Amino acid sequence: MNATPRADTRQKLLGAAFKVIREKGYAAMRVDDICAETGLTKGGFFHHFKGKEDFAVAAAHHWSDVTSGFFATAPYHRHADPLDRVLGYIDFRKEILQGEVPEFTCLVGTMVQEAYGTNPAIRAACDASISGHAAVIEKDISEAKKLYAADAHWSPASLALHTQAVIQGAFILAKAKQGPEIAAQSIDHLRRYVELLFNRDSPGRNSDDHRDI
Amino acid sequence: MNATPRADTRQKLLGAAFKVIREKGYAAMRVDDICAETGLTKGGFFHHFKGKEDFAVAAAHHWSDVTSGFFATAPYHRHADPLDRVLGYIDFRKEILQGEVPEFTCLVGTMVQEAYGTNPAIRAACDASISGHAAVIEKDISEAKKLYAADAHWSPASLALHTQAVIQGAFILAKAKQGPEIAAQSIDHLRRYVELLFNRDSPGRNSDDHRDI
DNA sequence: GACAACATACCAACTGGTTGGTATGCTATT
DNA sequence: AATAGCATACCAACCAGTTGGTATGTTGTC
Numbered sequence: 001m002n003a004t005p006r007a008d009t010r011q012k013l014l015g016a017a018f019k020v021i022r023e024k025g026y027a028a029m030r031v032d033d034i035c036a037e038t039g040l041t042k043g044g045f046f047h048h049f050k051g052k053e054d055f056a057v058a059a060a061h062h063w064s065d066v067t068s069g070f071f072a073t074a075p076y077h078r079h080a081d082p083l084d085r086v087l088g089y090i091d092f093r094k095e096i097l098q099g100e101v102p103e104f105t106c107l108v109g110t111m112v113q114e115a116y117g118t119n120p121a122i123r124a125a126c127d128a129s130i131s132g133h134a135a136v137i138e139k140d141i142s143e144a145k146k147l148y149a150a151d152a153h154w155s156p157a158s159l160a161l162h163t164q165a166v167i168q169g170a171f172i173l174a175k176a177k178q179g180p181e182i183a184a185q186s187i188d189h190l191r192r193y194v195e196l197l198f199n200r201d202s203p204g205r206n207s208d209d210h211r212d213i
Numbered sequence: 214m215n216a217t218p219r220a221d222t223r224q225k226l227l228g229a230a231f232k233v234i235r236e237k238g239y240a241a242m243r244v245d246d247i248c249a250e251t252g253l254t255k256g257g258f259f260h261h262f263k264g265k266e267d268f269a270v271a272a273a274h275h276w277s278d279v280t281s282g283f284f285a286t287a288p289y290h291r292h293a294d295p296l297d298r299v300l301g302y303i304d305f306r307k308e309i310l311q312g313e314v315p316e317f318t319c320l321v322g323t324m325v326q327e328a329y330g331t332n333p334a335i336r337a338a339c340d341a342s343i344s345g346h347a348a349v350i351e352k353d354i355s356e357a358k359k360l361y362a363a364d365a366h367w368s369p370a371s372l373a374l375h376t377q378a379v380i381q382g383a384f385i386l387a388k389a390k391q392g393p394e395i396a397a398q399s400i401d402h403l404r405r406y407v408e409l410l411f412n413r414d415s416p417g418r419n420s421d422d423h424r425d426i
Numbered sequence: 427g428a429c430a431a432c433a434t435a436c437c438a439a440c441t442g443g444t445t446g447g448t449a450t451g452c453t454a455t456t
Numbered sequence: 457a458a459t460a461g462c463a464t465a466c467c468a469a470c471c472a473g474t475t476g477g478t479a480t481g482t483t484g485t486c
Contacts, residue, residue, distance in 0.1 A: 023330050023331075024240075024327065024330060024331055025238065025240055025326060025327035027237075027238055027240035027241040027327070028240040028327060028331065101329065101330070102330065108389075109385050110326055110327075112385060112388050112389045113238060113323055113326050113327075113385060113388060114237065114238035114240070114241060114323075114326075114327065116314065116388035116389065116391070117236050117237060117314070117315065117388075118236075118237055118241065123388070123389065123391070126389055127389040127390060130385075130386070130389055131389070131390075154401075154402070154405070158398045158399075158401075158402065159402065161386060161395060161398070161399065162379075162398070162399045162402040164382070164386065165379060165382030165383045165385070165386050165396075165399040166375075166378060166379055166382055166399075167382065168381070168382035168385040168386070169377070169378030169379055169380065169381040169382025169383070169385070170378045170382070172322050172325060172326060172378070172381040172382070172385075173343070173374060173377065173378050173381070175325050175326060175329035175330075175336070176321075176325045176329065176336065176339055176340040176343055176344070177340060177344075178329070178336070182374060183378075185371045185374070185375070186371075186374065186375045186378040186379075188367075188371075189367070189371065189372065189375040189406070192367070192406075192410075193402070193405075193406040193409070196406070196409040196410070197405075197409070
């Protein structure tokens with residue numbers, strides 16, 4: 001057949017990990033599931049990865065790469081004001097709650113729930129993914145705080161992680177209730193919290209984008 | 214041995230489910246794990262439950278029973294003011310973040326992440342547990358809103374579920390970071406949000422209980 | 427530019443430990 | 457003696473990982 005067809009086979013495998021793990025979780029994922037998704041065989045899978053755990057760690061790293069690229073090019077970065085970027089990020093997180101539950105939920109948030117006590121390497125990779133993303137948000141929060149709430153008694157780091165907690169928790173509710181609506185409402189509450197923290201007036205009930213919840 | 218020693222064997226089995234599933238998740242839980250925890254054998258386990266999935270559903274129901282009893286007797290109910298009860302609930306959720314991660318995290322929040330797409334009965338039981346608990350909180354929120362924020366553009370139901378989203382998300386962060394500290398910070402943000410929603414002054418930086426985060 | 431030497435990518439078939447579940451028997455209580 | 461509450465022994469399916477092999481590149485050498 002083809003040798004070195006570009007090594008995008010590895011990407012295909014990791015893409016299958018995104019799908020299967022977001023649907024079923026790490027423990028319920030079977031290597032055969034990944035093979036079936038990609039059209040490979042077991043031999044091919046184990047040529048690319050040492051084992052299931054190694055595969056999951058690679059998937060978490062790939063998730064970090066893909067998501068950081070995705071958010072880096074998101075439109076909310078165009079705002080000159082850092083608070084507008086923070087609120088734009090939150091709005092963006094709400095906008096991308098589209099499609100079926102496995103399509104918008106978080107790979108590493110799902111995995112770390114199962115693996116934190118049994119697979120240290122997976123836990124570390126998931127932590128790095130979540131914390132790395134939070135660190136990016138933290139920059140805008142930090143700038144906004146200097147401008148608008150310099151004396152407030154909360155740290156940009158803790159607020160950045162709090163945004164991730166709300167989003168991860170919203171995903172759990174979405175899974176329990178089988179749809180994104182409840183998650184969107186929680187993100188609305190998160191937005192209102194940030195508005196209140198910075199004394200920014202909310203769009204109010206007559207705005208296009210913000211219905212009562 | 215002993216026949217009909219009280220049928221508390223069933224309780225012991227469900228207690229073992231709490232421990233094992235909070236440590237490893239539902240899919241990674243083995244029936245043998247439950248047997249080892251309880252000192253029973255497979256025969257004993259399958260005498261009480263039809264199968265692993267039936268067991269998990271029973272565990273979710275038992276979780277609802279145990280936690281609703283636990284929160285029903287919590288001290289924050291003594292407050293006459295409903296907003297004090299809401300804030301007392303949040304403080305209580307923070308106080309019980311003690312010990313190792315599997316000791317304070319949520320059984321049904323963990324399970325629903327894995328089972329929502331593959332085990333409808335488990336998902337429904339987890340949803341019932343989360344939503345049932347939120348409904349209890351919602352009562353105090355609703356009373357507080359009538360008193361202090363009758364015209365505000367958010368519903369008690371959505372705020373009650375939001376509190377659960379924050380708590381569930383805080384658990385994910387706690388798992389990723391291997392300790393309750395980060396979860397406590399997120400609950401602090403939740404408290405500050407509720408204070409801001411109701412225009413209640415926060416205790417501020419000189420209070421005993423609330424450090425900067 | 428031809429060719430040996432080697433590496434990469436993958437497949438088909440197999441293995442052995444694991445795991446949910448069952449069939450059956452024993453024992454104490456009612 | 458009937459039944460609840462277990463234990464013992466066992467099975468069939470499952471599943472991560474292995475083995476041996478083939479086809480296709482790549483690289484260095486003359």
